[in-house]
Amino acid sequence: MAKITFITTDNKNITVEGTSGSVMQLAVDNSVPGIDGDCGGVCSCATCHVHVAPEHVEKTGTASEIEEDMLDLNDYSNEYSRLCCQLEISDKLDGLVLQVAESD
Amino acid sequence: MKKSALPDPFEEARVNKGYGEMDDQNDPVTMILGLKDVRKCAHNWKTFQSGAEPGRIVIPSEVNIRDTRQIPFEVDPPEHKDFRALVDPWFKRPLEADYSATLTQQINDIVDEMLTKDSIEVVEGFSLRLQSRALTLLLNIPYEESETWISWGTHVFRSEGEALDGDKANILYDYIDEKITKAIENPGDDLYSMLLAATVNGKKLTREEVKGVMILTFAGGRDTVINAITNSIAYLAEHPESLNRLLNEPEITGRAVEELIRYFSPLTQMGRVVTEDTQVCEHAIKEDSRISLCWASANRDAKVFENPNDVVLDRKINPHVAFGFSHHNCLGATHARQIMNILLKTLAKKVKSIDIIDYKENIEELGEFNRKVGYNSLTVKFNGR
Numbered sequence: 001m002a003k004i005t006f007i008t009t010d011n012k013n014i015t016v017e018g019t020s021g022s023v024m025q026l027a028v029d030n031s032v033p034g035i036d037g038d039c040g041g042v043c044s045c046a047t048c049h050v051h052v053a054p055e056h057v058e059k060t061g062t063a064s065e066i067e068e069d070m071l072d073l074n075d076y077s078n079e080y081s082r083l084c085c086q087l088e089i090s091d092k093l094d095g096l097v098l099q100v101a102e103s104d
Numbered sequence: 105m106k107k108s109a110l111p112d113p114f115e116e117a118r119v120n121k122g123y124g125e126m127d128d129q130n131d132p133v134t135m136i137l138g139l140k141d142v143r144k145c146a147h148n149w150k151t152f153q154s155g156a157e158p159g160r161i162v163i164p165s166e167v168n169i170r171d172t173r174q175i176p177f178e179v180d181p182p183e184h185k186d187f188r189a190l191v192d193p194w195f196k197r198p199l200e201a202d203y204s205a206t207l208t209q210q211i212n213d214i215v216d217e218m219l220t221k222d223s224i225e226v227v228e229g230f231s232l233r234l235q236s237r238a239l240t241l242l243l244n245i246p247y248e249e250s251e252t253w254i255s256w257g258t259h260v261f262r263s264e265g266e267a268l269d270g271d272k273a274n275i276l277y278d279y280i281d282e283k284i285t286k287a288i289e290n291p292g293d294d295l296y297s298m299l300l301a302a303t304v305n306g307k308k309l310t311r312e313e314v315k316g317v318m319i320l321t322f323a324g325g326r327d328t329v330i331n332a333i334t335n336s337i338a339y340l341a342e343h344p345e346s347l348n349r350l351l352n353e354p355e356i357t358g359r360a361v362e363e364l365i366r367y368f369s370p371l372t373q374m375g376r377v378v379t380e381d382t383q384v385c386e387h388a389i390k391e392d393s394r395i396s397l398c399w400a401s402a403n404r405d406a407k408v409f410e411n412p413n414d415v416v417l418d419r420k421i422n423p424h425v426a427f428g429f430s431h432h433n434c435l436g437a438t439h440a441r442q443i444m445n446i447l448l449k450t451l452a453k454k455v456k457s458i459d460i461i462d463y464k465e466n467i468e469e470l471g472e473f474n475r476k477v478g479y480n481s482l483t484v485k486f487n488g489r
Contacts, residue, residue: 041358042362042420044424069423
């Protein structure tokens with residue numbers, strides 16, 4: 001069981017728990033505002049864009065090349081950006097803090 | 105497997121040059137073909153403008169058949185963001201349980217009807233009807249209204265030929281004008297009424313702006329949805345094992361939807377007007393000319409997609425741009441995805457196999473390229489489980 005905290009764009013903390021599947025699906029299932037997951041998690045949209053807390057980057061690892069291609073052209077991305085559809089829930093992610101990214 | 109295949113006519117040009125060229129009513133288009141280039145151009149809204157003369161970013165150009173600006177499709181940032189924020193919640197309604205349940209009922213009803221017939225012409229007999237009925241949900245208006253739209257046939261802007269037809273387009277424009285007038289007199293819970301009551305940046309929407317959103321809603325989701333449905337029926341006819349797989353592994357349905365939409369790319373391309381002399385793929389492009397973002401080509405880019413010319417039903421990473429990219433991604437994408445998701449589930453559950461009896465392909469002529477985009481007709485028989 002991994003406990004993951006989302007910080008919404010209006011600075012509310014939402015902590016949810018999951019055991020498997022993607023972090024995006026966990027957020028969608030718990031109605032985390034700003035994470036829409038339009039494409040269902042195949043990396044075709046960027047509606048699951050989050051910023052990983054800097055101290056937690058070793059939990060998540062860095063973005064894949066395909067993810068980076070999406071994020072490069074996103075005006076709100078930075079070096080801590082991930083698409084959370086590409087984050088698989090495991091014990092390793094317990095305590096993870098993710099800031100939901102702004103979007104146009 | 106030949107009847108359902110949709111070849112990629114852009115491959116050679118994409119690999120060798122990265123762009124293609126076509127004329128369109130004496131307003132030529134440089135077609136951008138590679139996925140990364142398409143994304144970059146889509147993102148660069150200052151150099152590659154959407155908010156040009158109304159109709160000019162559409163290919164074939166609609167400059168000669170309409171003056172109304174489609175909103176938010178033909179609006180650039182920063183205004184685009186405000187209009188988009190207004191309409192986005194409405195266009196996310198397909199995710200709601202009631203909407204989804206009613207859409208499921210509609211799709212079940214029409215599939216059940218197909219199963220009773222010896223043969224059915226899919227384009228008008230299935231896809232157009234499904235698209236039109238589902239649109240009543242998107243607009244939140246009575247189901248019966250769909251009969252009017254079905255009666256228009258598959259072409260809203262064309263007669264049977266390929267040329268755009270102003271008289272034909274006016275049927276839609278006049279219809280929308282009439283509905284706006286009625287909504288002004290008698291506001292309801294429909295999209296017209298929501299728009300008429302809305303403000304953007306403190307200003308009420310004008311009648312013309314309301315009309316612009318409605319034209320986009322009607323026209324943008326018609327051919328595209330019909331093509332996506334029809335092409336997928338043809339695919340499943342030639343791949344009955346996929347029907348079985350979707351039945352036995354329903355968890356891959358979402359990925360199958362994305363993959364079918366990538367492979368068939370119901371909207372081939374969308375134009376932009378160039379605002380300054382520039383270069384793409386080391387090719388000079390002049391101010392006040394047009395480029396196109398060729399979604400269909402980008403979606404077959406072998407630099408990004410393994411086996412791009414195959415339908416891989418469970419493709420896990422699928423960064424396709426069939427719904428566009430960046431600011432102007434497709435407003436109706438949620439609705440389209442819901443239709444496809446429910447359709448695949450329904451067909452998998454009820455249909456054992458589909459036989460293709462006859463077909464006539466619909467080929468777009470795009471300068472140096474000819475692209476199959478779907479079917480003018482597709483006659484099939486649905487065999488029940």
